[in-house]
Structure formats: C-alpha cells, structure tokens
Amino acid sequence: MMPDMPDGIRILLTQDEIAARVTALGAEIGRDYAGREPVLISVLKGGTVFLADLFRAMDLPASVDFMSISRYEESAEPTGVVRILKDLDHDIVDRDVIVVEDIIDTGLTLSYLLGALRQRGPASLEVCTLLDKAVRRIAPLDIRYLGFDCPDVFAVGYGLDASERFRNLPFIVAMERSMVENAPETLLPLLAT
Ligand code: IMP
Numbered sequence: 001m002m003p004d005m006p007d008g009i010r011i012l013l014t015q016d017e018i019a020a021r022v023t024a025l026g027a028e029i030g031r032d033y034a035g036r037e038p039v040l041i042s043v044l045k046g047g048t049v050f051l052a053d054l055f056r057a058m059d060l061p062a063s064v065d066f067m068s069i070s071r072y073e074e075s076a077e078p079t080g081v082v083r084i085l086k087d088l089d090h091d092i093v094d095r096d097v098i099v100v101e102d103i104i105d106t107g108l109t110l111s112y113l114l115g116a117l118r119q120r121g122p123a124s125l126e127v128c129t130l131l132d133k134a135v136r137r138i139a140p141l142d143i144r145y146l147g148f149d150c151p152d153v154f155a156v157g158y159g160l161d162a163s164e165r166f167r168n169l170p171f172i173v174a175m176e177r178s179m180v181e182n183a184p185e186t187l188l189p190l191l192a193t
Pocket residue numbers: 046080101102103104105106107108109110153154155156160161162
C-alpha cells in the first residue's frame with residue numbers, strides 16, 4: 001500500500017516499479033558481460049542503494065568498489081572538478097568498469113570522474129544510472145544502462161537524499177525545489193509506512 005502523499009509531494013516511482021526495472025537491468029548487464037567479471041563503481045553515497053539491488057540481480061562474479069568525492073561548490077561556475085576524498089581500494093587497469101549512479105543531472109561531476117577513471121586504463125568503462133534528468137544536461141555523456149528518465153524535479157528516496165536524509169525511503173518521490181528545506185516535516189510521515 002502506498003501512503004497518502006503530503007501536498008507538494010508526488011510519487012515518482014513505486015517500490016514495485018523500481019524493483020522490476022532493476023531486475024531487468026541486472027539481467028541485461030549479466031547477458032552483456034557474460035564470461036567477464038565487471039567491477040561496479042559507486043560514488044558515495046546516493047548510488048549505493050541502487051547498487052546493492054542491481055548487484056544482486058546480476059548472475060555474474062562481479063565486484064564492487066567505492067569512491068567518495070567533494071565538489072568545489074565555492075567556485076562561481078560549476079565545472080564538475082572534484083576532489084577525491086576516498087579513492088577506489090583496487091586499481092582498474094584492464095578491468096571492465098561500470099559506474100553506477102543514482103541520478104545524472106548536469107553530468108558535470110560524472111564526466112569529470114569518467115575522464116579520471118579512463119586515464120587508469122580500464123578495459124572498458126560504461127555508465128549505469130537509475131535516473132537521468134536529461135533536460136538539465138550540460139556535459140554530454142553516453143549512458144549505456146538507464147533505469148528511468150526523470151523530469152526536472154527534486155527526487156528523494158531510494159538512495160537520493162534531501163540534505164542527507166530520506167535515502168532510506170523505499171520509493172522515490174518528487175518534491176518542489178522550494179520544499180526541500182522543509183523536507184523533514186513533509187517526508188517524515190512517509191518513513192513510518
Ligand atoms: P551532476 O550530474 O554533476 O549535476 O550531479 C549529480 C549528483 O547530484 C547526483 O549524483 C546526486 O548526488 C545529486 N542530485 C542531482 N539531482 C538530484 C535530485 O533530484 N535529488 C537528489 N540528489 C540529486
């Protein structure tokens with residue numbers, strides 16, 4: 001049962017819709033990488049919920065690794081240049097790498113990271129994102145695996161946060177940008193359902 005939605009909040013994707021799509025994506029990746037052992041790389045923290053489900057939908061001996069980055073928000077123009085706070089544990093030379101993201105918005109962060117990863121000499125490098133906010137794209141990107149197109153809204157849940165909270169909602173809601181600051185008041189009741 002879906003809970004009643006507070007004003008200004010609507011369900012973008014239900015738990016069932018997410019599960020069905022993630023299962024299909026896992027199967028597709030399993031077929032495409034049959035006989036290989038890809039490493040799934042997630043940028044902390046938004047992509048981790050998706051990664052955990054995607055990983056278990058793949059019938060491959062895949063491994064996972066994580067990076068943590070910080071954006072240089074101070075600069076006037078967003079450039080995508082990031083500082084690596086935690087690097088991968090293992091090198092990716094000659095590995096088949098799949099970067100798993102929660103959502104691609106401007107694409108600036110990811111295109112910068114892909115450039116950095118490419119320099120490390122992986123055998124292949126692909127992107128799998130749950131959501132794609134294509135209308136906001138600044139840096140063009142090839143997305144090999146896509147869960148869902150996303151409208152230009154602020155999405156929260158299933159790994160996506162509002163100021164670090166509500167990543168553990170099992171579904172994804174869309175909220176008006178103006179409401180994000182009051183997310184605790186509006187979204188807290190949804191966690192209890
Ligand atoms: P960009 O593609 O470089 O603009 O940044 C993408 C990152 O911004 C994502 O990985 C998320 O962490 C965050 N982000 C973008 N849109 C949303 C959203 O609607 N909800 C929550 N986080 C978002």
